[in-house]
Amino acid sequence: xxxxxxxxxxxxxxxxxxxxxxxxxxxxxxxxxxxxxxxxxxxxxxxxxxxxxxxxxxxxxxxxxxxxxxxxxxxxxxxxxxxxxxxxxxxxxxxxxxxxxxxxxxxxxxxxxxxxxxxxxxxxxxxxxxxxxxxxxxxxxxxxxxxxxxxxxxxxxxxxxxxxxxxxxxxxxxxxxxxxxxxxxxxxxxxxxxxxxxxxxxxxxxxxxxxxxxxxxxxxxxxxxxxxxxxxxxxxxxxxxxxxxxxxxxxxxxxxxxxxxxxxxxxxxxxxxxxxxxxxxxxxxxxxxxxxxxxxxxxxxxxxxxxxxxxxxxxxxxxxxxxxxxxxxxxxxxxxxxxxxxxxxxxxxxxxxxxxxxxxxxxxxxxxxxxxxxxxxxxxxxxxxxxxxxxxxxxxxxxxxxxxxxxxxxxxxxxxxxxxxxxxxxxxxxxxxxxxxxxxxxxxxxxxxxxxxxxxxxxxxxxxxxxxxxxxxxxxxxxxxxxxxxxxxxxxxxxxxxxxxxxxxxxxxxxxxxxxxxxxxxxxxxxxxxxxxxxxxxxxxxxxxxxxxxxxxxx
Ligand code: GDP
Numbered sequence: 084x085x086x087x088x089x090x091x092x093x094x095x096x097x098x099x100x101x102x103x104x105x106x107x108x109x110x111x112x113x114x115x116x117x118x119x120x121x122x123x124x125x126x127x128x129x130x131x132x133x134x135x136x137x138x139x140x141x142x143x144x145x146x147x148x149x150x151x152x153x154x155x156x157x158x159x160x161x162x163x164x165x166x167x168x169x170x171x172x173x174x175x176x177x178x179x180x181x182x183x184x185x186x187x188x189x190x191x192x193x194x195x196x197x198x199x200x201x202x203x204x205x206x207x208x209x210x211x212x213x214x215x216x217x218x219x220x221x222x223x224x225x226x227x228x229x230x231x232x233x234x235x236x237x238x239x240x241x242x243x244x245x246x247x248x249x250x251x252x253x254x255x256x257x258x259x260x261x262x263x264x265x266x267x268x269x270x271x272x273x274x275x276x277x278x279x280x281x282x283x284x285x286x287x288x289x290x291x292x293x294x295x296x297x298x299x300x301x302x303x304x305x306x307x308x309x310x311x312x313x314x315x316x317x318x319x320x321x322x323x324x325x326x327x328x329x330x331x332x333x334x335x336x337x338x339x340x341x342x343x344x345x346x347x348x349x350x351x352x353x354x355x356x357x358x359x360x361x362x363x364x365x366x367x368x369x370x371x372x373x374x375x376x377x378x379x380x381x382x383x384x385x386x387x388x389x390x391x392x393x394x395x396x397x398x399x400x401x402x403x404x405x406x407x408x409x410x411x412x413x414x415x416x417x418x419x420x421x422x423x424x425x426x427x428x429x430x431x432x433x434x435x436x437x438x439x440x441x442x443x444x445x446x447x448x449x450x451x452x453x454x455x456x457x458x459x460x461x462x463x464x465x466x467x468x469x470x471x472x473x474x475x476x477x478x479x480x481x482x483x484x485x486x487x488x489x490x491x492x493x494x495x496x497x498x499x500x501x502x503x504x505x506x507x508x509x510x511x512x513x514x515x516x517x518x519x520x521x522x523x524x525x526x527x528x529x530x531x532x533x534x535x536x537x538x539x540x541x542x543x544x545x546x547x548x549x550x551x552x553x554x555x556x557x558x559x560x561x562x563x564x565x566x567x568x569x570x571x572x573x574x575x576x577x578x579x580x581x582x583x584x585x586x587x588x589x590x591x592x593x594x595x596x597x598x599x600x601x602x603x604x605x606x607x608x609x610x611x612x613x614x615x616x617x618x619x620x621x622x623x624x625x626x627x628x629x630x631x632x633x634x635x636x637x638x
Contacts, residue, residue, distance in 0.1 A: 086432045088401035094468035095400045099384050100196040102213055105223035106231035110253040114223060114367040121313060121373050122162035158199050158456040159472035163192040164377055193381045196470055207552040209410055211501045212483055214240045216409040216427040219384035223251045226259030226287045229268050238273055248360045249379055250277055256366040259287035262338060276359045278349045279342060280379060282335045283364040284328055290366055291328060294335040304371045314370040355385060387470035390429045392493050400469040404431035404489040408481045411530045424478035426487060433467040442486035442494040452476035483531040500534055502633035503549035506576040506611060507556055510545040516569045523567035528604060533559055536601035536609060547601060578611035582630040591628060595621050
């Protein structure tokens with residue numbers, strides 16, 4: 084029997100669901116592992132994502148994936164985290180707070196859902212869709228490199244969706260920029276004001292500890308062999324810190340004062356509104372600052388909240404079960420080609436085996452095969468609550484953006500397509516395979532693998548595929564061949580950006596050089612441009628034309 088709203092409310096309060104956004108190599112895998120280590124899911128770093136174990140955690144769902152040594156599957160890692168004393172920052176001494184991070188029998192641990200974004204250099208719509216399933220993001224930055232292109236792209240999506248962001252400056256054990264340089268870069272380039280919770284003691288490359296800006300105390304770290312264990316922390320008051328660290332301590336305190344003068348102290352409201360970002364300095368490799376990150380997530384990041392449906396009515400977390408599918412993954416396992424749909428629970432309690440309704444078709448959907456998936460590991464999920472991510476096996480009818488519910492009916496707004504930047508035509512190599520080709524195209528499109536564009540001039544035999552990242556094309560051609568035995572030919576098109584337009588503008592746009600208008604399957608009219616100069620030219624010459632940026636444009 085399903086639990087009471089009070090039980091659901093309690094489960095919701097202790098949950099945090101977030102994703103890490105970063106550029107490849109900033110240390111996302113290392114940080115994921117460090118978080119798991121701190122949550123005591125693993126006893127030694129190296130077990131989940133460590134260099135040695137890394138390859139084996141990569142799923143083998145596609146030859147292509149194997150060849151590249153990457154994982155295309157987005158999954159979620161759930162772990163418990165002991166409650167901390169940070170909730171009341173000014174109160175209590177630093178050592179009391181440190182003690183309170185130890186597991187306490189009387190308090191329930193927090194439940195952290197880390198939704199994994201695909202960790203490869205290429206980009207796809209899946210990466211973006213993951214961000215529709217989280218309540219907060221950790222923007223992980225390499226201290227030496229600062230903001231990098233993919234971090235920026237993902238950050239734009241967070242901003243668009245109003246997701247609060249915690250900034251983590253990683254690799255502080257290596258030479259890099261100064262804290263103030265990094266803070267300025269973030270404020271100037273993306274208009275997000277960092278509000279460091281801690282200031283590092285010791286410059287980048289000489290990471291000794293953290294000055295806790297709110298308590299005024301010093302957290303001194305010690306290295307462990309190979310960074311395999313949780314780094315021991317020593318809590319010292321200002322006087323003791325000054326005695327040990329000398330100038331490094333004074334510099335940290337001065338930096339903190341400067342930040343306060345500039346108004347860069349944490350403000351919960353501004354953070355939740357996406358205007359400021361609590362900042363933490365870490366070394367994921369040495370496990371420095373990882374506990375502080377977990378604390379910040381638990382204490383500052385929002386718990387799952389209700390979600391507005393297509394009519395704007397909010398489905399509250401304590402209402403009966405509802406969930407949104409945010410990703411569909413096909414053919415992950417070559418031995419039995421299954422199809423997994425990942426849903427994020429929005430409201431109520433999920434119990435495996437319950438029969439829910441698929442809002443898009445009105446059909447019943449049995450949830451017998453519910454799994455948690457991380458890397459190669461799958462385990463059965465029996466119960467889940469708002470904020471949790473559950474994989475549904477062989478969910479052939481489900482597509483990204485779909486709603487599942489238990490009465491009363493609810494339908495959430497579609498996820499939306501993201502601004503494509505790569506375009507190519509696709510055709511079957513042999514004419515006899517056309518029917519198969521059409522069928523496969525429809526299937527892949529409904530799964531959200533690529534967007535499909537058509538116009539009268541080009542006809543239907545070679546539709547235009549539009550993608551956020553070119554790897555989506557590879558997935559299409561590989562699956563066309565392996566699942567539908569259709570050999571295809573892909574030809575890149577010379578367009579690089581798309582704008583949404585309307586009927587009254589399309590005729591004029593079609594007359595322009597370097598511009599072509601298409602209808603996307605969802606009915607949207609898209610004008611493709613060869614480059615941004617062409618777009619600027621057309622916008623200048625014809626200011627009356629409708630040309631709206633799509634969600635998450637990179638520029
Ligand atoms: P990802 O691509 O973002 O998942 O990055 P990885 O976690 O694979 O890390 C990329 C490289 O940076 C690896 O060689 C890591 O060992 C290294 N690395 C990650 N975090 C740190 C850190 O805090 N300090 C140092 N020095 N190296 C790190």
